Amino acid sequence: EIVLTQSPATLSLSPGERATLSCRASQSVGSYLAWYQQKPGQAPRLLIYDASNRATGIPARFSGSGSGRDFTLMISSLEPEDFAVYYCQQRTNWPFTFGPGTKVDIK
Amino acid sequence: QVQLVQSGSELKKPGASVKISCKASGYTFTRCAMNWVRQAPGQGLEWMGWINTNAGNPTYAQGFTGRFVFSLDTSVSTAYLQISSLEAEDTAVYYCARDIAAADPGVFDIWGQGTMVTVAS
Numbered sequence: 452e453i454v455l456t457q458s459p460a461t462l463s464l465s466p467g468e469r470a471t472l473s474c475r476a477s478q479s480v481g482s483y484l485a486w487y488q489q490k491p492g493q494a495p496r497l498l499i500y501d502a503s504n505r506a507t508g509i510p511a512r513f514s515g516s517g518s519g520r521d522f523t524l525m526i527s528s529l530e531p532e533d534f535a536v537y538y539c540q541q542r543t544n545w546p547f548t549f550g551p552g553t554k555v556d557i558k
Numbered sequence: 559q560v561q562l563v564q565s566g567s568e569l570k571k572p573g574a575s576v577k578i579s580c581k582a583s584g585y586t587f588t589r590c591a592m593n594w595v596r597q598a599p600g601q602g603l604e605w606m607g608w609i610n611t612n613a614g615n616p617t618y619a620q621g622f623t624g625r626f627v628f629s630l631d632t633s634v635s636t637a638y639l640q641i642s643s644l645e646a647e648d649t650a651v652y653y654c655a656r657d658i659a660a661a662d663p664g665v666f667d668i669w670g671q672g673t674m675v676t677v678a679s
Contacts, residue, residue: 452620485665487603494653494669495595495603506667538603542664546619547593549603 453477453541455550463558470526472553474539479519483543486515486524489552490535498537499524529555560584562654562670569676575642578673580654587635588612591657593666594628594639598650606652608663609637644677651675 454477464470474484482502487495497506499515502522512527526533534557539550565579580592594606607618609628616628627640637654652673655666 483664487666494672495655495666496669497658497665497667500658500665500667540603540664540666545617546607547605547664549605551602
């Protein structure tokens, strides 16, 4: 099973600041990595798939990069609605696995 | 619009069974596989497996074999998750999530709103 590690666990930032979230895989996942956003009481929402492709309707301030084992999600300028938990997920091998999440909260 | 609507919250006693539904609309149900994801209270996301909505064959992740069953009723565009012999540890929110495309398994672009299952005596 591929294990995903996310850092930091919590990121405290102010609106307007840039957020940089990391995800590391225990083995190469190629480019088969996605990012999801989850707000309290809501289902996750797909943001980025295959490392760098924005999902339909996702604002351009969200961008993904990386390949192999190391990946980054960047939010260029945080909006109030961006404070949430972010999960990475790989689909290279079964079982598909998620990282433990990074919580982006308001400083 | 494309959406998945799940059945409501359930409160069950240990040893009972529960069946959760996930009704799809706005797209051709059999074109995209359906996945199930569990989220225990305050915890992260755990992929349980998926079901091929065209052929009907399920695949279960380790830890979700035996008591967990994925099924379909394509006539009403609905996927089901049944859990038998419920344990307290099954208390969680269960999500159905659609694959983005038949040729792209493992990218979950549409999610149901989640069904909370509480197991308590």
